[in-house]
Amino acid sequence: MKKMSVASDSPVHSSSSDDLAAFLETELDSNSDSSSESFPIEDAAEDDAEVSNHRLKRRKLEHLETVDEDEIEEVASKHPQASYHANTQAPLETCALFVAKEWKKKKTGISFTYIHKGIKFHEDEVTRMRDIDMKMLQSQRKLCLVLDLDHTLLNSTVLRDLRPEEEYLKSLTHSLEDVSGGDLFMLEFMHMMTKLRPFVHSFLKEASKMFVLYIYTMGDRPYARQMAKLLDPKGEYFGERIISRDDGTTSKSLDVVLGQEKAVLILDDTENAWPSHKDNLIVIERYHFFASSCKQFDHRFQSLSQLKSDESEPDGALATVLKVLKQTHSLFFEVRWAIREKKFVVHRGWIDAANYLWKKQPEENFGLEQLKKQGAEEKSDDVHEDVLQKSRDACYKARDAFYTCLEKESGKKPTEIASVGLLYPKECSLSRTEFVKSCRSSWVKHFDREYCRNKRVQRLLDDGDERKGPMSLPQPYTFKPSPST
Numbered sequence: 001m002k003k004m005s006v007a008s009d010s011p012v013h014s015s016s017s018d019d020l021a022a023f024l025e026t027e028l029d030s031n032s033d034s035s036s037e038s039f040p041i042e043d044a045a046e047d048d049a050e051v052s053n054h055r056l057k058r059r060k061l062e063h064l065e066t067v068d069e070d071e072i073e074e075v076a077s078k079h080p081q082a083s084y085h086a087n088t089q090a091p092l093e094t095c096a097l098f099v100a101k102e103w104k105k106k107k108t109g110i111s112f113t114y115i116h117k118g119i120k121f122h123e124d125e126v127t128r129m130r131d132i133d134m135k136m137l138q139s140q141r142k143l144c145l146v147l148d149l150d151h152t153l154l155n156s157t158v159l160r161d162l163r164p165e166e167e168y169l170k171s172l173t174h175s176l177e178d179v180s181g182g183d184l185f186m187l188e189f190m191h192m193m194t195k196l197r198p199f200v201h202s203f204l205k206e207a208s209k210m211f212v213l214y215i216y217t218m219g220d221r222p223y224a225r226q227m228a229k230l231l232d233p234k235g236e237y238f239g240e241r242i243i244s245r246d247d248g249t250t251s252k253s254l255d256v257v258l259g260q261e262k263a264v265l266i267l268d269d270t271e272n273a274w275p276s277h278k279d280n281l282i283v284i285e286r287y288h289f290f291a292s293s294c295k296q297f298d299h300r301f302q303s304l305s306q307l308k309s310d311e312s313e314p315d316g317a318l319a320t321v322l323k324v325l326k327q328t329h330s331l332f333f334e335v336r337w338a339i340r341e342k343k344f345v346v347h348r349g350w351i352d353a354a355n356y357l358w359k360k361q362p363e364e365n366f367g368l369e370q371l372k373k374q375g376a377e378e379k380s381d382d383v384h385e386d387v388l389q390k391s392r393d394a395c396y397k398a399r400d401a402f403y404t405c406l407e408k409e410s411g412k413k414p415t416e417i418a419s420v421g422l423l424y425p426k427e428c429s430l431s432r433t434e435f436v437k438s439c440r441s442s443w444v445k446h447f448d449r450e451y452c453r454n455k456r457v458q459r460l461l462d463d464g465d466e467r468k469g470p471m472s473l474p475q476p477y478t479f480k481p482s483p484s485t
Contacts, residue, residue, distance in 0.1 A: 110123065110255055110256065111248040111256070112256060112258075113247045114242060114243045114247045114256070130258060130260045133258050133260070134259075134263060137212065141210075141333055143210065143211050144211060144259035144264040145207055145211035145212070145213050145214070145267065145325070146216045146254070146265070147215055147267050148268040148269060149219065149227050150217065150269075151269040151270075151287050152267060152268060152269050152284055152286075153197055153318075154197055154200070154231070154287070155194070155289040155293050157291075157292045158191060159188075159191050160191070161291075161292040162290070162292075166290065166291060169305060170186065170193075180233050183196040183198070185230060190222075193290070194227065195290065195305075196231065197289075197316070197318055198310055198313045198316050199313045199316050199319050200231065202319075204237050206322055207322065208236070210326065210329040211325070211329070214238070214241040214242075214257060215238055215243065216243045216257075218244070218252070219244055219245065220246050224242050252277075253274075253276060254266075254276075261277070264277075267282050267284055267321060268282075268283065269284050269285070269286045269287075284317050284318075284321055288303050289303060289304045290305055291305065291306055391438075398438040401431045402428060402431040402434070402435040403447075404431075405431045406428060409427045409428055416429060418448055420452065421452075422451065
């Protein structure tokens, strides 16, 4: 694996590693002449002073990576006045070693050795970096996607585990000198064979447009790096974001991923591998290309290689997952846009109420934030009784307002036709519109019919034997209902 220098190779930007590198760079510039005896340089006769000075600093930084705890304590005891500030008067070695102790040996820190050997960050620093990362992702409209290797993106087997019926595969392997067009590789130096899952190259290309990609495997670092070369030969998808068991992870966790948990998706074939992050997990069907893979999981069916078959490129597991990722990505940023623009993002109850009442309901009554405040934990297929009650109350209120208007304007000539032949004056048009808007059409007809019936009975009771001539109140279906009703 390539050896990384704190000053020049660290991939973490706007983070603690940059602060450390900047400090050491300043100190090395100011102390290069006085400290040369402690860090001898080969080719000291180099004519180019700038190149020589650069080599000097690199040698010093590489030395810092090899210091042990005893050396740090020894120097610390000699220079107890050492400070971490740039204007310290303590020798360069003292400052650098103290910084190395604080940054590389901090017991309470979170290890990020896949970024740089031995580096750890305090939880507060990790939070700060994730906040910065989140802003950057939002500006690029990207999320984070953590990808498992084995049985997810590829399948590997030890050469000695190949079955006799799989020997034909050796003649189908691609050259490691140019892996971009291949999917089956013989890794003799690792005594293994690897088969990439169909559609994996297209998957990574499309996913990288929406996500910052991580590899996370419980295999060792050499294996993880080699698989990354097969998947990403140009290094354009993963960079240094390759996490293995050698990076201090005994179980899979998002603690070592520099992305806020709410913006991270995980693709893995094993649900139990992520006990603390199942809400972020998309479980994919395992890819069993080699017979040893089936044996590993006690499957009695033949592997794809034994069947001389493979998954479909356009309809396989990765193609299906890509569709899900696109939908999730789109939904995430649509919701954030709606919240930022103060649009209402409604929960399932809005659909339930609209279906139950046969009317579109006010979105503000079904906002997600309102649901959280109420602490509602109803199942997605439950009708929200509190919301339905509000809708019924609104209907009743509009109904009463309309019929009150009819009584108030009873002396006016009725010129407008309601349902079931009910007539009403134009002065009640607004209240009628609100009534129709707030109630289901079947309810409106029911209430109109009840109103006509009650008024007819009341007229009979009021007139008694003195009533003469035909009743002037409208009867149900006296007029043919309009097409809209």
